[in-house]
Amino acid sequence: VCSSRFLGNGFGPFDGRIWLNCAHQGPLPQEAVAEAERALRWKVAPHRMPDRHFEEVPDRLKRELGGLIGTAPEEIVLGNSTSYGIHLLANGMPWKPGDRVLLVDGDFPATILPWLGLAKQGVQVDFVHPSGFVPTADEVEERLNSRTRVFCAGWVNSFNGGAIDLESIGDVCRKRGVQFIVNGSQAIGARALDVRRTPIDAVVSCGFKWLCGPYGTGFLWMSPQLRESLEINRVYWLAMQRGRSLNRMRDYELRDDLGSYQYDVFCPASFLNVLPWTASVVRLADLGIDRIEAHDQRLVSRLIEGIDRRIYRILSPVSGAERSTLVFVSHRERTRNEELHRQLGEAGIDISLREGNLRVSPHLYNATDEIDTLLDILNAVGSDD
Numbered sequence: 001v002c003s004s005r006f007l008g009n010g011f012g013p014f015d016g017r018i019w020l021n022c023a024h025q026g027p028l029p030q031e032a033v034a035e036a037e038r039a040l041r042w043k044v045a046p047h048r049m050p051d052r053h054f055e056e057v058p059d060r061l062k063r064e065l066g067g068l069i070g071t072a073p074e075e076i077v078l079g080n081s082t083s084y085g086i087h088l089l090a091n092g093m094p095w096k097p098g099d100r101v102l103l104v105d106g107d108f109p110a111t112i113l114p115w116l117g118l119a120k121q122g123v124q125v126d127f128v129h130p131s132g133f134v135p136t137a138d139e140v141e142e143r144l145n146s147r148t149r150v151f152c153a154g155w156v157n158s159f160n161g162g163a164i165d166l167e168s169i170g171d172v173c174r175k176r177g178v179q180f181i182v183n184g185s186q187a188i189g190a191r192a193l194d195v196r197r198t199p200i201d202a203v204v205s206c207g208f209k210w211l212c213g214p215y216g217t218g219f220l221w222m223s224p225q226l227r228e229s230l231e232i233n234r235v236y237w238l239a240m241q242r243g244r245s246l247n248r249m250r251d252y253e254l255r256d257d258l259g260s261y262q263y264d265v266f267c268p269a270s271f272l273n274v275l276p277w278t279a280s281v282v283r284l285a286d287l288g289i290d291r292i293e294a295h296d297q298r299l300v301s302r303l304i305e306g307i308d309r310r311i312y313r314i315l316s317p318v319s320g321a322e323r324s325t326l327v328f329v330s331h332r333e334r335t336r337n338e339e340l341h342r343q344l345g346e347a348g349i350d351i352s353l354r355e356g357n358l359r360v361s362p363h364l365y366n367a368t369d370e371i372d373t374l375l376d377i378l379n380a381v382g383s384d385d
């Protein structure tokens with residue numbers, strides 16, 4: 001019987017509550033907490049923090065993240081958020097007035113706003129308006145034109161849980177010479193990705209949702225061609241010292257052999273975040289994303305099958321490849337969602353209220369009995385007329 005929490009040993013304690021809100025924040029596993037404590041001890045007595053740690057600690061995180069998405073550590077750019085990576089691309093790509101970027105109407109603002117900020121450079125933004133939860137490859141293709149340089153979209157939509165098909169959309173983008181940039185923040189850690197086999201040009205993610213890292217973490221992978229096309233002034237002094245001792249710095253040399261290291265967030269060795277995040281990523285990798293995905297999807301199935309459809313509508317894909325780990329439900333009287341959200345909170349169940357709907361997002365540390373507890377309350381509360 002697979003009702004257990006077997007994947008989530010070593011998470012929590014959750015103060016006796018049920019955390020079904022990974023789409024907002026993924027919790028730290030205990031070994032990550034131990035790593036955060038180690039980072040604190042280094043800073044209490046800084047002799048514990050030798051110079052080599054400033055390279056080795058971020059390099060280890062790059063190795064783990066690279067392993068997770070099928071790429072070399074040197075191709076991972078460390079950031080502090082999703083927004084970091086998208087800004088780097090939006091601000092670094094060489095634009096000409098009249099260039100266009102295609103986005104998805106209904107995507108999360110972090111995927112949209114950095115491109116709108118390019119208007120001053122004459123870059124125009126177009127939107128695809130999906131007829132379903134998320135756009136199909138045909139819908140994307142219809143909205144491309146000869147000036148479209150980029151299509152940027154969330155892999156999993158934060159407001160309806162729909163997942164786009166990276167393969168077919170990527171193929172369309174390749175065929176039309178359009179860079180396909182994916183925001184994987186609501187997917188990576190819960191869905192497997194191999195960038196060697198997927199027709200995308202860049203993927204960004206935060207680390208603090210499905211990757212169970214601390215807040216203030218994120219990364220970017222981009223193809224070497226995209227990276228080499230960037231024109232952005234980034235000359236971080238510590239990156240320039242890479243592979244060299246800190247004993248000699250005043251030759252003010254500009255290096256062009258740094259590859260993606262040139263684009264890491266400043267202070268990429270922020271130990272308090274990097275040490276625990278690395279431990280979280282190791283945990284996920286050791287379990288295997290495929291196994292985590294299967295576990296998460298069992299929980300999603302239980303929720304979808306157990307909810308009383310006479311009382312609730314499900315506002316997310318309920319089957320197939322579009323389905324994700326974000327499930328939106330709404331009372332048939334939509335105005336009751338806010339009160340339901342509050343009642344669940346009082347009963348010790350944490351989910352999100354987003355755009356007026358209830359969002360449930362389970363991950364590896366959740367168990368089927370927790371979904372059952374949620375269902376008991378929802379199905380009872382929702383029908384008490």
Ligand SMILES: Cc1ncc(COP(=O)(O)O)c(C=O)c1O
Nearest residue numbers: 081082083108110154158185206
């Ligand atoms: C799709 C998506 N992207 C990004 C974010 C967060 O952006 P950032 O990492 O820049 O804070 C969220 C949620 O907070 C999200 O749902």
